Structure formats: structure tokens, C-alpha cells
Amino acid sequence: MQDGPLQHLIKTLSGLPGLGNRSARRIALHMLAHKNQTMLPLADLLKRTAEEIRTCSVCGNLDMHDPCAICQDVKRSESQICVVAQISDLWAIERTSAYKGRYHVLGGLLSALDGIGPDQLNLSSLIRRATNPDVSEIILALSATVDGQSTAHMIADHINRPGLEVTHLAHGVPVGGELDYLDDGTITTALRSRKASA
Amino acid sequence: MQDGPLQHLIKTLSGLPGLGNRSARRIALHMLAHKNQTMLPLADLLKRTAEEIRTCSVCGNLDMHDPCAICQDVKRSESQICVVAQISDLWAIERTSAYKGRYHVLGGLLSALDGIGPDQLNLSSLIRRATNPDVSEIILALSATVDGQSTAHMIADHINRPGLEVTHLAHGVPVGGELDYLDDGTITTALRSRKASA
Numbered sequence: 337m338q339d340g341p342l343q344h345l346i347k348t349l350s351g352l353p354g355l356g357n358r359s360a361r362r363i364a365l366h367m368l369a370h371k372n373q374t375m376l377p378l379a380d381l382l383k384r385t386a387e388e389i390r391t392c393s394v395c396g397n398l399d400m401h402d403p404c405a406i407c408q409d410v411k412r413s414e415s416q417i418c419v420v421a422q423i424s425d426l427w428a429i430e431r432t433s434a435y436k437g438r439y440h441v442l443g444g445l446l447s448a449l450d451g452i453g454p455d456q457l458n459l460s461s462l463i464r465r466a467t468n469p470d471v472s473e474i475i476l477a478l479s480a481t482v483d484g485q486s487t488a489h490m491i492a493d494h495i496n497r498p499g500l501e502v503t504h505l506a507h508g509v510p511v512g513g514e515l516d517y518l519d520d521g522t523i524t525t526a527l528r529s530r531k532a533s534a
Numbered sequence: 535m536q537d538g539p540l541q542h543l544i545k546t547l548s549g550l551p552g553l554g555n556r557s558a559r560r561i562a563l564h565m566l567a568h569k570n571q572t573m574l575p576l577a578d579l580l581k582r583t584a585e586e587i588r589t590c591s592v593c594g595n596l597d598m599h600d601p602c603a604i605c606q607d608v609k610r611s612e613s614q615i616c617v618v619a620q621i622s623d624l625w626a627i628e629r630t631s632a633y634k635g636r637y638h639v640l641g642g643l644l645s646a647l648d649g650i651g652p653d654q655l656n657l658s659s660l661i662r663r664a665t666n667p668d669v670s671e672i673i674l675a676l677s678a679t680v681d682g683q684s685t686a687h688m689i690a691d692h693i694n695r696p697g698l699e700v701t702h703l704a705h706g707v708p709v710g711g712e713l714d715y716l717d718d719g720t721i722t723t724a725l726r727s728r729k730a731s732a
Contacts, residue, residue, distance in 0.1 A: 340598050341583040348576050353564045354557045363550045364583075365621055368596060371584045378546050379580035382565070385539040386573045389566060398566060400538045423563055 342368075394465075396441030396458045398423055406439060413437045417465060418475040419491060421445050421484070429477060437475075440465065445483040446490060454490065466495035476504045540566075592663075594639030594656045596621055604637060611635045615663060616673040617689060619643050619682070627675060635673075638663065643681040644688060652688065664693035674702045 342364060350360035367375040391397070392404035399405055406412060416437030420426050426439050442457045466474060474495060478484035492502045508526040509518060540562060548558035565573040589595070590602035597603055604610060614635030618624050624637050640655045664672060672693060676682035690700045706724040707716060 340586065341579055342587050342596065345576075345579045345583045348572065348579055351572070352561045354560060355552075359552045361622060361625065362552060365596075366551045367580070368583070368587060374546065374549070375580050375584045378543075379577045379584070381539055381543045381546055382573050382577035382580070385543045385562075385566070386569045386577070388538065389540050398540065398563075424559055427559065 394461075395439045396423075396443060396461075397426060397439060411436070414470050415472040416475060417462075417471055417473070418477050419462065420477050421479065421487070425477060437473075442487070445478065445481075446487045447483045457487075459491070459494070462491070463494050466500060467497070469499070471500065473501045473503060476502065478504070480505075480507060592659075593637045594621075594641060594659075595624060595637060609634070612668050613670040614673060615660075615669055615671070616675050617660065618675050619677065619685070623675060635671075640685070643676065643679075644685045645681045655685075657689070657692070660689070661692050664698060665695070667697070669698065671699045671701060674700065676702070678703075678705060 346357070346360045346364045349355055349363055350357050352360075355363070367378070388400050389398050390400070390402050392399055392402055392407055394403045394407045397404040397406060401408065413436055416435075417440050418426075418429060418435060418437055419440045419442060420429065421442050421444060423441055426441055429435050429439075440458070440462045442459065442462070444452050444457055446452055446454065446457070465471065474491070476488040476491060478488050488504060495502065506529065507522065508529060509515065509522065515523065544555070544558045544562045547553055547561055548555045550558075553561070565576070586598050587596050588598070588600050590597055590600055590605055592601045592605045595602040595604060599606065611634055614633075615638050616624075616627060616633060616635055617638045617640060618627065619640050619642060621639055624639055627633050627637075638656070638660045640657065640660070642650050642655055644650055644652065644655070663669065672689075674686045674689060676686050686702060693700065704727065705720065706727060707713065707720065713721065
């Protein structure tokens, strides 16, 4: 294989999450076969996105504006703040259209293993936002993992004040999930949190 | 999710081979978190690669020069031409360092299903190259599939001339492969082509 920009391109692509050498080579060849439809537009998009997208100073979301469109949307309730670990979690909740409040992106979870402590998270501004008397509920939409739950506990400890409700997502059987394939913990929780059928 | 370059970027990424919506979102977020280390260099690399890499007019390989480095390499034998379907196959053979001749990239295989006939392949220049009396062997390194084998037959029919040997890759047990997991056809071929142990 000759040396040059193509090899550098493949090396850079193979460093992206989820891609290895083989998939990077496949993508590079596909793009070279579609230079004008894919490769050059993608180069422009990468440049434009890097220049135009910034982090919202209020909630940590990514947007072209600061504060972001969600923080500026007067139709969204200011009384609820949904705390998520990553932007991708925010997007996942937005795709449901089931939530009409604001967000707060932590940028990660506490993790002793990865050496992520409270100082590495976007936490102090959440604590400040939670002191606003207009905020009545903090929804902790964090993973049901050890890291997620220890992060949730720490946040709940820090933002505790009268009149502020701290909630978390319900645990239970995923919609469309088969009982036979679920772990014992989920089934136990789902049983204990059972609801009267409508 | 807000509209803008980020959404266009994710849509473009999700159109690349092997990537879907979820992996495209993951890659876009990763790049935004590493703008200067990954995103802007990748934009430059895409642009440079699109501008500098061209198709070799002799063999169909991709390179910065035309003819490509392999076609210009005087240390490589001119008497052998290895015919491959795709550039990725050429790269796979080059990685072995086991071949020191020239190549010819067809750009695909005959496929009735995909409507690919002889005219869609880089075939006429192969037929012309094969008439060169310096060429003594054409190695058909094509997949052992129906499409690969019908392409091999068609090529063999077209380049037939005295003094030109047409060969194909050996079939057999892959190195490191377990008999128990191999299909009957491969085992049958490997048995029939058995060799005296050294």
C-alpha cells in the first residue's frame, strides 16, 4: 500500500469509536468512489460543525447558539431539570418527545476506575441551577449501573433543599422485552413496582 | 435535537458503509469532544485525499501518481498480472508481501443480480495488457463465489493466447482454520488437492 494522505485518512478513521482498520479502509474506499457526493461535502461539514457548534454554558448541550435552543425555548418548563450523563442521552430523551423541561449534561459519571471525580463533571453549575426557586424537580436520568447510581446519590446529597423534588427514571420491563431474557434484578424491581392495570 | 450542521454531519456519516444512526451519532460526539485533535485534521485529510488521490490509468489502483507506485516499480516483475475485484483485495495481497508482480483492478465482479456486465468492469485494458508478450501469467485472485468464478471464466476466455498461463488462487483449508467448522466443498477441494508433506 502506498504512503500518503489516504493512509493517514485510514489511520485517523480507524481511531474513531466503533471503527477498526478494516471498516476504516472500507469507508475510505467508498468515499474515494464518491468524492463529490460524500468526501468533499463531509470535509466541509466537519469544518463547519467544528466552527459553529459550541457547548451551552447553561446546560452543557451542543448547539449553534449559547444558550442552546432548549434553554432558550420559552415553551419548555423551567421548573424541571433532567440530568443526563452525555449529550447522546439528551438526544435519546428528545427523540421520545415525552419531556418538555430543561436539561443538564454532566459530561460523564463518577467512576473510581476511570479516575472521574466530582470535579471532572459539570456539577457546580447544576448545584447553582438547583438553588433557583423556580426549579421544583430534578429528574436524574442516569444509567442503572453502579457508576450511574453513585453519581445520582452524590447529586441528590448536594442539591437537597425543601420544595425541590429529586426523582429518577422508573425501573422495569423494557417495552417489547421478553421476561425470559431479563435479569433477575429487573424482574424483582418490576414486580415490586407493579401497577394496577387500567 | 436542534437542526444544523451537526445533524447534517450525522446524516452524512450514517450513510457510510457499516455505519448507522447510532454509530454516526457516537462518532460525531466523539469528534466534537476532540475538535482540534480529530475533527479539523480529518476535514483537511478528506479534502487532501480527494484532491491528491487518483486512479491509476494502467491498473486501476489508487495512488498520488499515475501510473501508480506499483506500476512504476521497476523491481516488480512485469511478467505477472494479478487480477483483483477491488482495491481492498489488492491491499490484502500487498499486506502479505508474498507477491512481487503487477496488478489489475476490475472494480467489481460480473453480477446478473446487480446488473453488472463486462462493460461496467475495467476489462478492455486488461485484455490489452494481456496481449503484451512480456506478460507470461495472469493470476485471477477473485472470490470463490458464483460471481467471482463467472468473472474468472469470462476473463480466461478473453485473454487466451499461446504462452500466457492463466492461474487462480489455491482452494483449501484456511491457515488456522478448524476442519469441524469448514463447509463440505472446501474440505472436498482440500482433499483432492492434497500435497505430499515435506
